Amino acid sequence: MKIMNKRTGLIALFVLAILFPLIFQNDYYTHMLTLSFIWAIAVYGINLLAGYTGYLSLAHAGFFAIGAYSLGLLTVKAEMNFWPALVLACLITSVVGLLIGVIALRTKEHFFAIYTLCVGYIIYLVIDKWDGLTGGVRGLIGINAPSNIGPITFETAESQYYLVLTFLVVVIFVIYRIVHSLTGRTFLAIRNSEELAQTIGISTMKNKLTAFVLSTFFAGLAGALYASFVRFIGPDIGSTAIMFDLLMYLLVGGIGTLSGPLVGTLMLVILSQNLQFLQEYRMLIFGPILTLIIIFYPRGISGSFFDWKRKRRNQTGNVLKPIKVEEG
Amino acid sequence: MEILLQQLFNSLTIGSVYSLVALGLTLVYGILHIPNFAHGALYMMGGYITLTMMTAFGFNYWVAMFVSILVVGLIGVLLERFVFRLLREAPPLHDKIAAIGILLFLEAFAQFVWGADFQTMTSPYGQVVTIMGLTFTMQRLLIIVSAIVVMILLYLFLKKTFTGASIIAMSQSREGASLVGININKVAMLTFMISGGLAAIAASLASPINLVFPGMGHLVILKAFVIIILGGMGSIPGAIVGGYILGFSESLGATYISNDYKDIIAFVLLVIILTVKPTGLFAKGER
Incomplete structure (x- = not known):
């Protein structure tokens, strides 16, 4: 019965997502949701590394930018078809991720965070200064929408x-x-x-590297989709501001949970769209929220929701020390 | 040769500012093992408060700086009391994220109150001086001298006073310090206050030769991290020496390699260091 509930819930959510553009017929909403789905993909990538493996990487906006620029350059300058370019963009990002991961993962905890922060900054600076390839601050214009698959076109919202x-x-x-x-x-x-983990015979380096490369792959995929969707990219998409945005989506939604990235991204993107008037000052609210969440609800909205549900379920029994079940 | 000397002098100025910022960062790291990403925002607040005191209230440069030290020091204390103390038992990931939240808030706050424009701070020491063929403004000389004075005072405080000794004790072992009756909470708050004060001094000194704007702390904090990794996390002499080393390499890099890429030097330096030695240079113990 329990599983049925969960499954029907998921199916309902999925059907809702499919019907959404048909019900609302509003390009603005559709656009906004598409964009938040793209961010969510990147946040899932970060979650795999930070949430499940415990390594906070602050370079993922950089990998997002690498994916976006790879796709942009391949389709605009090399005039490649969208689909092979998409595959290549993800591959390029993963290869860069692999190279950086091999070195970055030798460091731990704070060093890892600082190291990746600097790597992210280097990626941003290189994109910004390498005028000849990336167009520098002017950015890259005129990226095509995804090309057709047979009769299916991707021109409309x-x-x-x-x-x-x-x-x-x-x-x-x-x-x-x-x-x-x-x-x-x-x-x-x-x-x-x-x-x-090491003591019981897990090759930690190999596994950490797998997590790192996978998470850069998702960041690159999100970046490539972003480039073809927005059709203009500038160096700013690799900046620390984007990184902190992504981190906030993850934290609010719930780090280390499966639904957290989607919940957090949707909520915050919609919220900040509705708070347009404070666009520049939205961090006045979101900054303290981030800090408060990490102090009081370190598992975010999803995590806290599932914790609460589990507590209720266990209320009859003795719940002195609930076993940490990863759910969500 | 003259260019080289001039560059060396300039690097002393930049290095002094870096060292002061890195000192604050390393003190907090040494005591609480928190990489305080919000330290750059404290630096930025220091710059703005000094500027406001001078323009809006017509205070003298030094008085304005003093007010700024007090205010930023107080912000530091509040951060320790209401954020980091609550996270003392939490996994290290949480401290970093909390610090990032504070950073985002302070930056938005500065932009809200003072606007996003670049502002200049006019210092009373703008005179140009020429000594032995070297041309520089008094302000630059002032930066170097003040930084050294502050460093000496800090050294004396840490080594010669009882309160200073308790900070050192706590950085060596939190449990040990607590066992011999040191009030850990007080020492942590004091450290955050000193750290904020140092950031305010550095910002007030550097602002007349740079500009004041909400993002002014970004590069400085990243470079300060590079410095404390270079000098050993938590090491005080390391922060000072590292600051000057970075100042020198940047000035020389800007002259002899490329002015465009001078900001990248610090990060490349860091990436190389951590590649060769993942725990940083001069790391103590197994971590």
């Missing part, structure tokens, strides 16, 4: 919405499978105690 939705669903499914696989359990073991 709705078709792009469905394209991104498909990618998002696939990404969530893949992440779900990863998290519930042995590899996912290994990531959790590393997060909970790296020494212990």
Whole structure:
């Protein structure tokens, strides 16, 4: 019965997502949702690394930018078709991620955060200063929308919405499978105690690297989709401001939970769209929220919701020390 | 040769500012093991408060700086009391994220109150002086001298006073310090106050030769992180030496390599250091 409920809930959500553009017929809403789905894909990538493996990378806006610029340059300057360019963009990002990961993952905790922060800044500076390749501050204009697959075109807002939705669903499914696989359990073991994981014979470096490369792959995918959706990219998409935005989506939604990235991204993107008048000052509210959430609700909205549900379920029994079940 | 000397002098100025910022960062790291990402925002607040005191209230430069030290020091204390103390038992990830939240808030706050424009701070020491073929403004000389004075005072405070000794004790071992009767909470708040004060001094000194704007702390804090990794996280002499080393390499890099990429030097330096030695130079113990 329990599983049925969950499954029907998920199906209802999915049907709602499919029907959304048909019901509202509003390009603005569709556009906004598409954009938040793209961000959510990137946040899922960060979650896999920060939430499940315990390594806070602050370079992911950089990887997002690498994905976006790879796609932009391949389609605009090399005049490639969208689909092979998309695959290549993800591959390029993953290869860069692999190279950086091999070195970055030798560091731990604070060093890792600072190291990746600097790597992110270097990526941003290189994009900003390398005028000849990236167009510098002027950015890259005229990126094409995804090219047709047979009779399906991606010119309208709705078709792009469905394209991104498909990618998002696939990404969530893949992440779900990863998290519930042995590899996912290994990531959790590393997060909970790296020494212990090593002691029981887990090759921590190999697994950390897997998590890192996977998470850069998702960031790159999101970046590539972003480039083809917005059709203009500037160096700003690699800036720390974007990184902190993504981090906030993750934290508010729930770090280390499966639904957190989607919940957080949707909520905050919609919220900040409605608070347009404070666009520049939105951090006056979101900054303290971020700090308060990490102090009082470190598992974010999703995590706290599932904790609360579990507590209610266990209320009859003795719940002195609830076992930490990863749910959400 | 003259260019080189001039550059060396300039690097002393930049290095002094870096050292002061890095000192604040390293003190907090040494005591609480928090990489305070909000430290750059404290630096920025210091610049703005000094500027406001001078323009809106017509205070003298030094009085304005004093007010700024007090205010930013107080912000530091509040951060320790209401944010970091609550996170003392939490995983290290949480401290970093909380610090980022504070950073975002302070920046938005500065933009809200003072606007996003670049502002200049006019210092009373704008005179140009020429000594032995070197041309510089009094302000630059002032930066170097004040920084050294502050460093000496800090050293004396840490080594010669009882309160200073308790900070050192706590950085060596929190449990040990607590066992011999040191009030950990008080020491942590004091450290945050000193750290904020140092940031305010650095910002007030550097603002007349740079500009005041909400993002002025970004590069400075990143570079300060590079410095304390270079000098060993938590090491006080390391922060000072590291600051000057970075100042020198940047000035020389800007002259002899490329002015466009001078900001990248620090990060490349860091990436190289951590690549060769993942725990940073001069790391103590197993971590």
